[in-house]
Amino acid sequence: MTRLARAERLRILVIAPSRHLIRQPHPGGLEAAVWDRVRSLRALGHEVTLIAARGSDFLDRTPERMLLPGVVWGGARTSDEAYPDGYLDQVSSVLGGVVDHLIANPDAFDLIDNHSLHPTPIERSADHGIPMLTTLHTPPLPELVAAAVVAGAAHSFVAVSSHTASEWRAFGVDSTVLPNVVDPGAWPLGPGGQDLVWFGRLVPEKGAHLAIDAARMLARKITVLGRVGDVQYFDEAVAPRLGADVRHLGPLRRRRLAQVVGSSGCALVTPCWDEPFGMVVAEALTTGTPVAAFDRGGISEVVRGLPGARLVPPGDTAALAAAASALLQTTPAERQTIRQHAIERFSPQRWLPRLDALYRQQVSRPVVSLDRVPAEP
CATH class of the missing domain: 3.40.50.2000 (Glycogen Phosphorylase B;)
Structure with missing residues (x-):
C-alpha cells in the first residue's frame, strides 16, 4: 500500500526556518515563500501542520512542544548571519523532539515539506520513513550538504532556480527546479510614478x-x-x-x-x-x-x-x-x-500543479517498514 492510496487529501508537515516569525510583515523572501506555501496548501484542502517560531501564523494544529524558539537579541543587536549564544541548541532540541515524535508516529503525516536551514530534519529523515521534500532557498550551506550526504538518495530536493540547483549539484546534491511564486492578487497593478x-x-x-x-x-x-x-x-x-x-x-x-x-x-x-x-x-x-x-x-x-x-x-x-x-x-x-x-x-496557477505532482510522486512510493524501537513520546 502507498500513502497516496490512503488519502487524496494530504497530511503535510511543513518545517519553516526558525530565525523569524512566519507572518507579516515578512522578514524576508524565505519567510514569505513559506507563508505563501502554507496558505496555498490549506486553500487546496490539504491538512497542514506548521513547525515554526512561536507567534507565527498557521500554528493552530501545532503541538506546543513542537514550536520553535525565535531569535531574541539584546538591545539594538541583530544579525541575519549569526545567532545568540545557545539559540541553536534550543532549535536542535525541538527539532530532535519532532523527529522522535515522527519515529513513534510514522503514519501521522503523508509528507514532510522542509524549508529549515537546520540540518536535523534532513540528517534524520531516514529515521521515520515519511517522504520528505526539502526546498533549497540558499547557496550551499556546509551543514546542510553534510546532512544530505547522511540522508542519501531517499531524500528529495527542490531548488528555487537553476542557478541554485547547479550550486548544490557541485556539492553532490541533486534537485528539481521549482521557482518561487507571486500571488498577483497580493501584488496588483500599480500606477507607477517618478520616484x-x-x-x-x-x-x-x-x-x-x-x-x-x-x-x-x-x-x-x-x-x-x-x-x-x-x-x-x-x-x-x-x-x-x-x-x-x-x-x-x-x-x-x-x-x-x-x-x-x-x-x-x-x-x-x-x-x-x-x-x-x-x-x-x-x-x-x-x-x-x-x-x-x-x-x-x-x-x-x-x-x-x-x-x-x-x-x-x-x-x-x-x-x-x-x-x-x-x-x-x-x-x-x-x-x-x-x-x-x-x-x-x-503565478501560483502555473507552479502549484507542478508542486502537487512532486508531492504525489513522493507519497506514491511504497511505504518502507522501519524495524526500529519507537522513541519515547
Whole structure:
C-alpha cells in the first residue's frame, strides 16, 4: 500500500526556518515563500501542520512542544548571519523532539515539506520513513550538504532556480527546479510614478546603499523598504545616506508594500552576492513596475525574456542609474504588459500543479517498514 492510496487529501508537515516569525510583515523572501506555501496548501484542502517560531501564523494544529524558539537579541543587536549564544541548541532540541515524535508516529503525516536551514530534519529523515521534500532557498550551506550526504538518495530536493540547483549539484546534491511564486492578487497593478524604490533585507549582501547612490546620480527620490537585518551595516552604510531625497520606511505588510512598489517608476535591485532567486524582482514586475538590477546569481534566470527588466554588471552604479533612467519612461500600457508577462511566469496557477505532482510522486512510493524501537513520546 502507498500513502497516496490512503488519502487524496494530504497530511503535510511543513518545517519553516526558525530565525523569524512566519507572518507579516515578512522578514524576508524565505519567510514569505513559506507563508505563501502554507496558505496555498490549506486553500487546496490539504491538512497542514506548521513547525515554526512561536507567534507565527498557521500554528493552530501545532503541538506546543513542537514550536520553535525565535531569535531574541539584546538591545539594538541583530544579525541575519549569526545567532545568540545557545539559540541553536534550543532549535536542535525541538527539532530532535519532532523527529522522535515522527519515529513513534510514522503514519501521522503523508509528507514532510522542509524549508529549515537546520540540518536535523534532513540528517534524520531516514529515521521515520515519511517522504520528505526539502526546498533549497540558499547557496550551499556546509551543514546542510553534510546532512544530505547522511540522508542519501531517499531524500528529495527542490531548488528555487537553476542557478541554485547547479550550486548544490557541485556539492553532490541533486534537485528539481521549482521557482518561487507571486500571488498577483497580493501584488496588483500599480500606477507607477517618478520616484525609485528599493525593498528587501537591509544587510550587506543586498546592497541598498548602492541603490541610493544610483538614485542620487539621477537626482531622483528613492524609498527604501525593509527590515534592518544588520544594525552595523545600516548605521554605517544606509543611515548616513538618508535625507530629504531618501526615506526608509522599514518593513511593511504586503498590501502597503505592494502599493509603494506599484506607485514607483522603477525598482532597483542591487545584490552583492549570488542571489538564489530574487523574489523582489518577481514581485515588482507583477505590479507593473520595471526593474533595473545587478546581474548576479539567479536574477538573470528570473527575468529572462520578460519585458521591463534590465540587467547591468554587478556593482556598476552608473550603469544601474542609466538603466533606471530608461525604465522611468515606461508607459501605463507597458506596465500592463510587464505585469501580464510576470503573472504568466510566476503565478501560483502555473507552479502549484507542478508542486502537487512532486508531492504525489513522493507519497506514491511504497511505504518502507522501519524495524526500529519507537522513541519515547
